[in-house]
Amino acid sequence: MGIEIRPAVPEDLSEIGRLDGIAFGEQLSVQDLADAFDVEPPRFVVATEDGSIVGVAGDFRFDMTVPGSPTAAHPAPALPSLGVPGVTWVSVSPTRRRRGILRRLMEFQLAEYAAAAEPAAILTASQGGIYRRFGYGPAAVTRAVSIDRRLTGLLTPVDDSAVQVLSADRARAVLPSLHRNWRKQVPGALSRSEAWWDRLFLDREQHRGGRSAKFYLVHPEGYLSYRIRNGWNGGDVESVCSIVDYAPGSASAHAALWQTLLAMDLVSVIESEQVSIDDPLPFLLTDHRALKTTALRDGLWLRPVTVPALLAARGYGLDVDVVIRVLDDQLGDSTVRLQAGPGGAMCEPASSVADIELPAAALGSVYLGGHRLRTLAQAGLARADDPASLARVDLAFAADPAPRHGTGF
Structure with missing residues (x-):
């Protein structure tokens, strides 16, 4: 028999876990599998050969925040959101690589998403060269930073008396609502179900990377969690504070949380992969050079599926009336007319000549x-006969703040 693709059944879960562990170089314990599948299991499809699972792909359901349309009356309203599948657990047996299994899994998923009229699918990629050929594009930037806490503080001190250190039990009760408030403000931010929160608070020791359990700094309008890796060089502290989760829901929460972090005398370095590219933190510091960007990586990837629904779901910063042709080898090309602006958006199939392709x-x-x-056009990945039309659509698609998904999956 050849390779067959089918939806997974509950009896497949242990083999799925074994295969994924092999593909990613991990030994998943019985507890790991229980945590993964008992709390909130993905929906899986599998590739089989002679009855054995040789490939797998899954997805979670998320609500994803998308850009809105700020107005003079409401410069920062709650942003709209969109239900999307988040692709995860993608792996192929090392003995069955380069045989088209991954392509067949991706095509099976995309056909299901198209049949269900999903607006888009999302994922985070372990490698940068895999998913573009399936129509996914890198949609956000993940920034890693390191701050030598001993060299800086806030330029203008703030009142941080509202910040508390909460136990895990108390944090579990208040973090979900704070996260929801933050998520409504940030494009790309993903929802978390109650089951997802339960899993985050398991905080198993084997997943801490030699660091402490999580600590929770909580402000009435935001929070962050962190771990500590203790270290000493003789009498000098070399401990590192690693931010795990970061949801500052207001400017005052942001400043107060950072002032509290920067005052931790027994920490030398604060590091994070959660500080967005447009985070105001450098401008709050007495020395902006104390914050060093150590890496810029692709974060969330997005795959358009039902183009009219996708384009109509978000807001736009200025008025546009444009025909867009989207080239799609898997799902077929589509041409749509987008009429949009701060007052709303409408998008429907069109037969006229495209302004942008x-x-x-x-x-x-x-x-x-x-x-x-405009950057993609300069790279040859978008075409427009009228430069003015491209420039206007470019500005209409711009978003503030920068997207950040905030939840690994």
Whole structure:
């Protein structure tokens, strides 16, 4: 028999866990599998050969925040959101690589998403060269930073008396609502179910990387969690504070949380992969050079599926009336007319000549405002006969703040 693709059944879960562990170089324990599948299991599809599972792909359901349309009366309203599948647990047996199994899994998923009229699918990629050929485009930037706490503080001190250190039990009761408030403000931010929160608070020791259990700093309008890796060089402290989760829901919460972090005398370095590219933190510090960007990586990837629904779901910063042709090898090309602006958006199929033409992956890259249409055009990934039309659509797709998904999956 050849390779067959089918939806998974509950009896497949242990083999799925074994295969994923092999593919990613991990030994998943019985507890790991119980945590993964008993709390909130993904929906899986599997590739089988002679009855054995040789490939797998899954997805979670998320609500994803998308850019809105600020107005003079409401410069920062709650942003709209969109229900999307988040692709995860993608792996193929090392003995069955380069045989088209991954492609068949991805095509099976995409066909299901198209049949269900999903607006888009999202994922985070372990490798940068895999998913563009399936129509996914890198849609946001993940920034890693390191701050030498001993060299800086806040330029203008703030009242941080509202910040508390909460126990895990108390934090579990208040973090979900604070996260929901933060999520409504940030494009790309993903929802978390109650089951998802339960899993986050398991905080198993084997997943701490030699660091402490999580500590929770909580302000009435935001929070962050962190771990500590203790270290000493003779009498000098070399401990590192690693931010795990970061949801400052207001400017006052942001400043107060950072002032509290920067006052921790028994920490030398604060590091994070959660500080967005446009985070105001450098401008709050007495020395902006104390914050060093150590890496810029692709974060969330987005794959357009039902283009009219996707484009109509978000807001736009200025009025546009444009025909867009989206090139799509898997799902078929589509031409749509987008009429949008601060007052709302309407998008429907069109038969007229396109003003702008771009591949599905390129649309995925600009949709959340994480990358500019003009940049993709300069790279040959978008085409427009009228430069003025491209410039206007580029500005319409821009988003503030920068997208950040905030939840690993």
